[in-house]
Amino acid sequence: MRKILRVDMGKRECRFTDIPKEYERLGGRGLTSTLISLEVDPLCHPLGATNKLVIAPGILGGTLSPCSQRISVGAKSPLTGGVKEANSGGISGQKMGRMRLAAIVLEGKPKTDDLYVLVVTKDDARLEEAGDLKGKGNYHISEALREKYGSHVGIASIGPAGEKLLAAASVAFIDKDGVPCRHAARGGLGSVMGAKGIKAIVIDDAGTKKVVQAADQETFKKTVQEFIAVIKERPRVKNRLPIYGTAGLVAFSNEVNAFPTRNFTTGQFEEIEKIAGEHVGELIDERGGERGHTCYHGCIIGCSNVYMDKRGKHLTSSLEYETLGMLGANCAIGDVDTIALLDRLCDDYGVDTIEIGGAMGVAMEAGVLEFGDGERAVEILHEVAQGTHLGRIIGSGAAITGRVFGMTRVPTIKGQSFPAWDARSALATGVTFITSPQGADHTAGRLQGVLEFDRFEPGTIAPLSQGMQVSVCVQDTIGLCQFSDGTPESAVFLARLLSAYYGEAFTVEDFIKLGEKIFRTEVAFNRRAGISLKEDRLPEFMLKESLPPTNAMFTVDQEEIDSAFAHLREDNED
Amino acid sequence: MRKILRVDMGKRECRFTDIPKEYERLGGRGLTSTLISLEVDPLCHPLGATNKLVIAPGILGGTLSPCSQRISVGAKSPLTGGVKEANSGGISGQKMGRMRLAAIVLEGKPKTDDLYVLVVTKDDARLEEAGDLKGKGNYHISEALREKYGSHVGIASIGPAGEKLLAAASVAFIDKDGVPCRHAARGGLGSVMGAKGIKAIVIDDAGTKKVVQAADQETFKKTVQEFIAVIKERPRVKNRLPIYGTAGLVAFSNEVNAFPTRNFTTGQFEEIEKIAGEHVGELIDERGGERGHTCYHGCIIGCSNVYMDKRGKHLTSSLEYETLGMLGANCAIGDVDTIALLDRLCDDYGVDTIEIGGAMGVAMEAGVLEFGDGERAVEILHEVAQGTHLGRIIGSGAAITGRVFGMTRVPTIKGQSFPAWDARSALATGVTFITSPQGADHTAGRLQGVLEFDRFEPGTIAPLSQGMQVSVCVQDTIGLCQFSDGTPESAVFLARLLSAYYGEAFTVEDFIKLGEKIFRTEVAFNRRAGISLKEDRLPEFMLKESLPPTNAMFTVDQEEIDSAFAHLREDNED
Numbered sequence A, B: 001m002r003k004i005l006r007v008d009m010g011k012r013e014c015r016f017t018d019i020p021k022e023y024e025r026l027g028g029r030g031l032t033s034t035l036i037s038l039e040v041d042p043l044c045h046p047l048g049a050t051n052k053l054v055i056a057p058g059i060l061g062g063t064l065s066p067c068s069q070r071i072s073v074g075a076k077s078p079l080t081g082g083v084k085e086a087n088s089g090g091i092s093g094q095k096m097g098r099m100r101l102a103a104i105v106l107e108g109k110p111k112t113d114d115l116y117v118l119v120v121t122k123d124d125a126r127l128e129e130a131g132d133l134k135g136k137g138n139y140h141i142s143e144a145l146r147e148k149y150g151s152h153v154g155i156a157s158i159g160p161a162g163e164k165l166l167a168a169a170s171v172a173f174i175d176k177d178g179v180p181c182r183h184a185a186r187g188g189l190g191s192v193m194g195a196k197g198i199k200a201i202v203i204d205d206a207g208t209k210k211v212v213q214a215a216d217q218e219t220f221k222k223t224v225q226e227f228i229a230v231i232k233e234r235p236r237v238k239n240r241l242p243i244y245g246t247a248g249l250v251a252f253s254n255e256v257n258a259f260p261t262r263n264f265t266t267g268q269f270e271e272i273e274k275i276a277g278e279h280v281g282e283l284i285d286e287r288g289g290e291r292g293h294t295c296y297h298g299c300i301i302g303c304s305n306v307y308m309d310k311r312g313k314h315l316t317s318s319l320e321y322e323t324l325g326m327l328g329a330n331c332a333i334g335d336v337d338t339i340a341l342l343d344r345l346c347d348d349y350g351v352d353t354i355e356i357g358g359a360m361g362v363a364m365e366a367g368v369l370e371f372g373d374g375e376r377a378v379e380i381l382h383e384v385a386q387g388t389h390l391g392r393i394i395g396s397g398a399a400i401t402g403r404v405f406g407m408t409r410v411p412t413i414k415g416q417s418f419p420a421w422d423a424r425s426a427l428a429t430g431v432t433f434i435t436s437p438q439g440a441d442h443t444a445g446r447l448q449g450v451l452e453f454d455r456f457e458p459g460t461i462a463p464l465s466q467g468m469q470v471s472v473c474v475q476d477t478i479g480l481c482q483f484s485d486g487t488p489e490s491a492v493f494l495a496r497l498l499s500a501y502y503g504e505a506f507t508v509e510d511f512i513k514l515g516e517k518i519f520r521t522e523v524a525f526n527r528r529a530g531i532s533l534k535e536d537r538l539p540e541f542m543l544k545e546s547l548p549p550t551n552a553m554f555t556v557d558q559e560e561i562d563s564a565f566a567h568l569r570e571d572n573e574d
Helices: A028-039 A092-098 A138-149 A186-195 A217-233 A235-239 A241-255 A277-286 A321-331 A336-349 A353-365 A374-386 A389-395 A398-404 A427-435 A461-478 A488-502 A508-528 A540-544 A558-569 B028-039 B092-098 B138-149 B186-195 B217-233 B235-239 B241-255 B277-286 B321-331 B336-349 B353-365 B374-386 B389-395 B398-404 B427-435 B461-478 B488-502 B508-528 B540-544 B558-569
Strands: A003-008 A013-018 A053-057 A071-076 A083-088 A101-107 A116-120 A125-129 A154-157 A171-173 A182-184 A198-203 A290-293 A304-308 A314-317 B003-008 B013-018 B053-057 B071-076 B083-088 B101-107 B116-120 B125-129 B154-157 B171-173 B182-184 B198-203 B290-293 B304-308 B314-317
Touching (some): A003 A125, A013 A125, A028 A053, A028 A083, A028 A461, A028 A508, A053 A092, A071 A182, A092 A101, A092 A154, A092 A198, A138 A154, A138 A198, A138 A336, A171 A186, A217 A235, A235 A241, A241 A277, A241 A290, A241 A304, A241 A321, A277 A290, A277 A336, A314 A336, A321 A336, A321 A353, A336 A353, A353 A374, A374 A389, A389 A398, A389 B389, A389 B398, A398 B398, A461 A508, A461 A558, A488 A508, A508 A558, B003 B125, B028 B053, B028 B071, B028 B508, B053 B186, B071 B092, B071 B182, B071 B186, B083 B186, B092 B198, B138 B154, B138 B336, B241 B277, B277 B290, B277 B304, B314 B336, B321 B336, B321 B374, B336 B353, B353 B374, B353 B389, B353 B398, B374 B389, B389 B398, B427 B558, B461 B488, B461 B558, B488 B508
Parallel strands (some): A116 A198, B003 B101
Antiparallel strands (some): A003 A013, A053 A071, A116 A125, A154 A198, A304 A314, B053 B071, B053 B101, B071 B083, B083 B182, B116 B125, B154 B171, B304 B314
16 A cells, blocks of 8 residues: 655654545545645645645556656645646656655644755655755755765755745756756745755665556556557657657747747747757757656656757756747747756756746846846846845746736736747647646646647637646646657547556546546635636736737637536536 | 816827716715726736726815815726725815816826826816926925926826836825825825826816805705714814824724734734824924824814924824834834834835835845834835835735745735734724725724724624725715714715715615625626635734734634625625
């Protein structure tokens, strides 16, 4: 039976319990959101003692299932005020799976501002004082902790931004190389960890079995082999991800006029070739970086990359589409090295590159710095870590930055910055941003660049988003990397995988029911937290301004959206 | 027939129209809130072209009715995101009443960042360029405009805070001495005026009749005489307001443990004698200031004062209870001269003393400055006007300050700072803060220090607040100063006054119906704006921490509140 580790930071006590019945068939997002919903007062302050931070591998974490080792972090979000789940790659999900540890739950609030490292082994958990890590970045932390606890451990940590309780703060996870470049980035979960006084969590799976067995291991293995074959045949896995990574989407997004440029004033960037995946790939090759990099041993896709600086020294791992979009085009920064440096600093200081890109774009429009001024952007990112007043503003995210500077063009939904997809061109993904209980979030159900087609018929757009979001709820619960899957239709395959894992029938109906239940749970939590359905909307400026150069408008009917999501919102009294 | 002046800032056009039927029997808050509700998209950005700023005298503005010359300002609030009405004393309400100008409505948005003065006369309205006033404070503006347009005009203006679009920005109105010390302070309405590009409004009533006639002027005059006699007999009018002003409440509030001290950590201030009304009065007398000062000619109460500095020079007019509380005890500043200087700077730069006091208290707890450091508080207030990053944070109010510094103890409801009444001791006033569509607002229906008794029976508290709030809705619509009235029972008298004014029956039932309709309109607007009823609540820390030294807790049942307000919330779908 899987365990839950509860850490009471008020009493500084660690306690393992058997997983309770209500969480038994859950993992990842399904577990974090259900636990938050059942145990956290929706009206509590996100940084107070009442909130809980939950870290959970997916259901199939530790099994042979490919691309199933993602790790979810959940809490009431300081950014959106609603429930939040952000998941990450790296090696920790697999390790927690092997340890049969369904979740680590950080509770209460320390009485002092001391910082701790939580060390979790197969049989034990303890809090160790971490005063020496105070103020340190994730790169330093991971190195220091790997030295101390061994290079085999998984590490989750927060940088200075999380310590400073900034709403754009992320939780960093190391990859297989020990680099803290994988982040549960969105929604300010790093500040919740900071409020709990936990600087890092060491996940030491020494002594566990390498592979978690399924109930029907033979069928499971067979299904896994089939699944691997299917994944490897997907066009984007064959043609794009291992070659260009997610950066391969840059040119596509720009072509369909969906690439946010200069704080969402246009959908195409004039310096697109300078930051497109093709050019990033050339620079990687030239400088001895790595394409097709994997974030954990056993990944069969390799969407990541390793990007070196001009001297051939490691600068950042996985320079991604969203970062190239939000810290690149959105800030009119057309220089890959500058964007890569910003990316590294975000990873090191522990902030979400998307949220910071959104905030920086707003600050640029406000005249705090010029569009395209990468040098000043780098300085401001240092200020985020230092906690200067400007640093705190930017580190609080795009919505707060907009409020402080009195701006009307602020690309957020439910207080969270848009990722690098403009809803006026990426209509279906836009519906996801609008309706997701997570706020504007591409991982909640992106459709542009995922489905084989990019133009959708009117009337089908909201239903597509709805189906995708429900499917993603289950994928995030399984621990599945979205690059392995990503079509609403693949429920059939995943249901077979779960059937073999549980050793009892798990149908497509069960799959959809589970996804809908998680989505409903999140919507209901948000409603109880005071987030009105009126917040399911684009910011006013996006509805009123068309998006050059194609002058795209968001044309999906409100009625289409309401009707597609009605069954997921019912029973949610205000 | 009264007129409405509409100023389209996009086209720079002024247009007078007859008052439309739906606004005919409205004035003040009733008119501003109804107009916002009917004409403004609740989901618009408060600083965008879609929002409107409405300035309206009360129904009885310009008549002989005593204490009936207040002026209301309304808009969708940049601070709360809901409908906002803030009203002010001074001479402008009376003048607009005389001019039969029911409202000035600022609409649209200018295409450049030029600033304008709107000059309104009996027959005309025009926009004049006001580049020379850019960045100037309200003291300079009122002097310059009185010099240019005559000392008889009324003036509404914004300081640098409004120009900088800060959410704590107020709209200043001059008093009878030409001093811009009367403010429609709450909810950031000054930033809406700033977004419209209007630096000041000159209200020139030359050529109008001195007194607006009632339909039944004889009965009206008789009723007015009776009303004056009643007002003059009220204990607080006889014994407190002309002598100590609102500052006379300081000692009382402290005694009942309701005086916010050190960011709402205690209800009593150890230096209370140094800032109590009695001491303020002594300093006024010593330095040749004025007690019993009136804000317009004809006021029969004189709650205001004129406070001089140590050299006997005018420092500020009306040093008030709320300012002594929020910029005094709440910041642990026990020096009247410092508080008076802060008050003057707030008036001059155009910010709400309550909101700034709330923000400053949060910043002090965050360690930005020390509790009690008045000198640094003064510097930071200068920074608000300069628009430094810290100045912008503080100038954005308590809620944003709390977000930026990651604080959990933030005394706000619906994004607006508490006034100087701690809900844990002032239970009935606390219910008003919780339930008012205006956010935490003492003018929406204060009960402590207003009713003849201060302890309320359980079960009666929420109904008392409800009755008072409905009554206040009508008072704010009439243009009535709350010090002339202030008991829910006085509806009888006000109904008689309106009957004589209209020359047709206006019953107590009509009075209550009108108040309830306004309250319902505001609640409904907020719901359409996405403000959930879940925001009708105290901040978590106030519910969890008891308030020393009496260790008071907020003990009013949620059920009592819900039941008292149910009929005002119905028909409001989410």
